[in-house]
Amino acid sequence: MIKEEITKHSIQLFEKKGFSQTSIQDIVDVLDVTKGTFYYYFSSKEQLLMDIHLQYIDNLLSRQQMIFDNTSLTNKEKLEEVILMLIKDIKERGSSGRVFFREIRHLNNMNISKVKEKRNNFRLRIEEVVQEGIKTKEFQSDLPADMIAFGILGVTNYSYNWFNPNGDVSPEELAEIFSKMILNGIVSG
């Protein structure tokens, strides 16, 4: 409970002030607990950051797996579902996402490798779905699946920088717009 509170408020501080500019003192001040409490749960600020990274990516990986394991979905539908998942997440986990994208360089090298491997897995699974869709002729045959996976993640991940999920366009609407753009293109006819 306290651990979750520390994590939650740290994400907000890291997002606002940046990881380097946020001290353990800042974190315990917000929660009105002692540094001793912090060190009971985390060995360092860096370990807390690693926890945030792992929670974020492990959650995405397991939800992605549920979508991709669903054999009733076409490859096109699988991509639509994963785009929807990522855009809807901006509302619930936007701060985590922004800390995840921005602060990874503050982890130690071993932890960076661990997180990057998971990030790569997330992307490679999207690539596999594109590849599979090419095989089943759902998608065009001349597509480089690896580059398309990067393109899809570009559209979704960049949204964490600008999209206001409480604005005029809902997450569901944005996901549909981006799915259409990626799947059908913007050219008419």
Next chain:
Amino acid sequence: MIKEEITKHSIQLFEKKGFSQTSIQDIVDVLDVTKGTFYYYFSSKEQLLMDIHLQYIDNLLSRQQMIFDNTSLTNKEKLEEVILMLIKDIKERGSSGRVFFREIRHLNNMNISKVKEKRNNFRLRIEEVVQEGIKTKEFQSDLPADMIAFGILGVTNYSYNWFNPNGDVSPEELAEIFSKMILNGIVSG
């Protein structure tokens, strides 16, 4: 000459170590000049960062304007050209781009507003081309041009994080792949 050298090496240091972690001492050490030399050209590390931001975005805005002012291009071709410009830039100006995207929060509020206004203009001009293409029926009529502009910038800007311009896929090839994805979509038929 020295000013350009300071800027160039600062961009590399800011990219590698981050703006906060780079001191003026680090910068002058690389160039083997004194702090006095630094302060002759820049009033502060923050002013140097602002210079980097302005050079980066002003260059993009003027090249974008040349493309969009070219009346012999269709709106589709204008989008292709701007995607090509941004992807090719990763080779020449990738470090500047990454510093631009990542370190803006270290500017003061007035400078953040100035830079954001220019960034917004870059995006709004893309939105206008999409809007114009909808009018001329080059693009589908039900597109929300504002969201599509964000989608296009997502694909291109995210590439600054992962694309190796000296790898197997050339910048020209990647730009063509992304143009096809955005313009025609990935679904076959």
